[in-house]
Amino acid sequence: MALEHAILVSLEERPGSGYELAGRFDKSIGYFWAATHQQIYRTLKRMVELDWVAVEHIAQQGRPDKKHYRIAAGGRAELRRWLAEPSEPAHLREELAVKVRGASLGDVAAVRAEVARHRDHHAERLDVYRVIEKNDFPDPGSLHGRGLHQYLVLRGGIRAEQGMVEWCEEVLEALGRDRS
Amino acid sequence: MALEHAILVSLEERPGSGYELAGRFDKSIGYFWAATHQQIYRTLKRMVELDWVAVEHIAQQGRPDKKHYRIAAGGRAELRRWLAEPSEPAHLREELAVKVRGASLGDVAAVRAEVARHRDHHAERLDVYRVIEKNDFPDPGSLHGRGLHQYLVLRGGIRAEQGMVEWCEEVLEALGRDRS
DNA sequence: GCTACCTATGCAACAAGGTGCACTGCAACC
DNA sequence: GGTTGCAGTGCACCTTGTTGCATAGGTAGC
Numbered sequence: 001m002a003l004e005h006a007i008l009v010s011l012e013e014r015p016g017s018g019y020e021l022a023g024r025f026d027k028s029i030g031y032f033w034a035a036t037h038q039q040i041y042r043t044l045k046r047m048v049e050l051d052w053v054a055v056e057h058i059a060q061q062g063r064p065d066k067k068h069y070r071i072a073a074g075g076r077a078e079l080r081r082w083l084a085e086p087s088e089p090a091h092l093r094e095e096l097a098v099k100v101r102g103a104s105l106g107d108v109a110a111v112r113a114e115v116a117r118h119r120d121h122h123a124e125r126l127d128v129y130r131v132i133e134k135n136d137f138p139d140p141g142s143l144h145g146r147g148l149h150q151y152l153v154l155r156g157g158i159r160a161e162q163g164m165v166e167w168c169e170e171v172l173e174a175l176g177r178d179r180s
Numbered sequence: 181m182a183l184e185h186a187i188l189v190s191l192e193e194r195p196g197s198g199y200e201l202a203g204r205f206d207k208s209i210g211y212f213w214a215a216t217h218q219q220i221y222r223t224l225k226r227m228v229e230l231d232w233v234a235v236e237h238i239a240q241q242g243r244p245d246k247k248h249y250r251i252a253a254g255g256r257a258e259l260r261r262w263l264a265e266p267s268e269p270a271h272l273r274e275e276l277a278v279k280v281r282g283a284s285l286g287d288v289a290a291v292r293a294e295v296a297r298h299r300d301h302h303a304e305r306l307d308v309y310r311v312i313e314k315n316d317f318p319d320p321g322s323l324h325g326r327g328l329h330q331y332l333v334l335r336g337g338i339r340a341e342q343g344m345v346e347w348c349e350e351v352l353e354a355l356g357r358d359r360s
Numbered sequence: 361g362c363t364a365c366c367t368a369t370g371c372a373a374c375a376a377g378g379t380g381c382a383c384t385g386c387a388a389c390c
Numbered sequence: 391g392g393t394t395g396c397a398g399t400g401c402a403c404c405t406t407g408t409t410g411c412a413t414a415g416g417t418a419g420c
Contacts, residue, residue, distance in 0.1 A: 001376070002275040009282035019398050033278055034271045039377065041400060062386060064398040076285065083286030086294060087275045089301045091214045092340055095182040095267045098213055101333045102189035104326045105256065106263030114266060121269045144358055146284045152354055153281045156347045160272055163343040167336045174332055178324055181406075199368050219407065221370060242416060244368040 003043055004052070005082050006033045008075045011053060015070035018044050031125070031157055044069055052078055100171060112175045119168035126161040129154060183223055184232070185262050186213045188255045191233060195250035198224050211305070211337055224249055232258055280351060292355045299348035306341040309334060 010021060010029050021044075022037035024030060044067075047053045052075035056068040071079075096118055103111040137143065137151045190201060190209050201224075202217035204210060215223075224247075227233045232255035236248040251259075276298055283291040317323065317331045 002278050003376085005282070006278045009278060009285065012282070012285060017398075018400095022398095029278075029281070032272050032274060032281075034273070036378065037398095038379085038400085041398095042376095045400095060398090063396090064384065066398055079282060080286040083279055083282065084290045086297065087279065089298050090274050090276075092212050092337065093214070094212060094270050094336070096270075097333045097336050098182050098186045098189060098209075099263055099267065100329055100336075101209070101212075102185070102192070102259060102263065103329045105189065105192060106260040110264045117266065118269050148354060148358055149281055149283050152351050153277045155350060156274070156277050156280075157272065159343050159347050163339050167339050170335060171332050174328060178328055183406085197368075198370095202368095216408070217368090218370080218409085221368095225370090240368090243366085244414070246368055 002033065002087075003035055003039060004047060005079060006035075007040065007043060007047070008052065008071055008079050011069055011071045012076070012079070015068060017066045017068055019066065021069070031129075032153060047075065050074065050078075103175075108175065112172065115168050115171050115175070119165055119172065122161045122164040122168065126158065126165060129158045129161060133158065182213065182267075183215055183219060184227060185259060186215075187220065187223060187227070188232065188251055188259050191249055191251045192256075192259070195248060197246045197248055199246065201249070211309075212333060227255065230254065230258075283355075288355065292352065295348050295351050295355070299345055299352065302341045302344040302348065306338065306345060309338045309341060313338065 006025075006029060007021065010024055016024075018037070018041050022035075022040050025033070025035040025040060044053065044055075048055050048069075051072055053069045054072045056070075057065065058068050059065050096114065099111050099114060133151075133154055137147075137154070140151055143151050186205075186209060187201065190204055196204075198217065198221050202215075202220050205213070205215040205220060224233065224235075228235050228249075231252055233249045234252045236250075237245065238248050239245050276294065279291050279294060313331075313334055317327075317334070320331055323331050
């Protein structure tokens, strides 16, 4: 499972609480690997038992106590092991595509409206990425190491969203032209 | 869940056995929504209980008996209902991206090799799609209705694989240039 | 003659992900 | 003064997906 490894990578970049991690998985790293707070709390607990992360209980006044996590030596070793290991190419899983394929068995106009909605969604997401690209990586040519790696992942997100927007446009155009 | 609906769409196009469906989900429709034979048998069983599909037991000699499934009226109604309903945009889930992001915590060369492997995989998949496009849809401009919808989904697959290949190339080039 | 694969279905167990809820106390809004 | 939202962790339950195994006769290759 990659969730553990995504958490390890994120904690290595910056230690933090489960709540704070859940926030990160709701944006930034979460754009490429989503997770709910439930998954994160459960996984952190398991990783403490495995000695992949270290916990520190922090008492707070006025707000709930929290647990601060940071990556442990075992976690670093696990990351190295996992990075060297081959991984399965992810396969597509796009409900919208199934709907397009079956559109003629229902209301084609409704499916078309869904495609338009998805296009808007992906266009918004694309905007978010472009802003990040502009603000955080103004000079991509000068990047090295970790910064470069983060940039490349962002580039993947941009490509994916751009591709989806273009596909939605193609579908909208074709369905709009079709009168049968 | 969309697996049920993907099966319904597939059965509507052509009735068949669970085994035969598992074959389809191993190629064609499976390129966009993968499923194992286990999932398919379980889901078919459930859909029979819901009266979404009808079964016919067929005794065979020399080979195991089989069950032939076709879509029922309830399944058609469910498809119409589902097609009219909005669906959540899928979020990305690409383990390779997590590896690229964490590459500096391990053997960057190994991650780079993985990216090359994935590029090859997606390039092969892209070839498969291009062959289907050329053979099954020689004249896209003349397509209507169901044929057009199938073509549009294939176009989505082509775009996705093309995008992945290009991203892998970008990553390979950038990692190859980086000496830090 | 032995191995391996194909057809065909399915159970059992497990891993992973998602949903709903519960508790607490402060700050901000209207 | 009541509602909403945030910070913070977690349980219980449910759905979805994966893996290993079982069964059994036919066919194809070495």
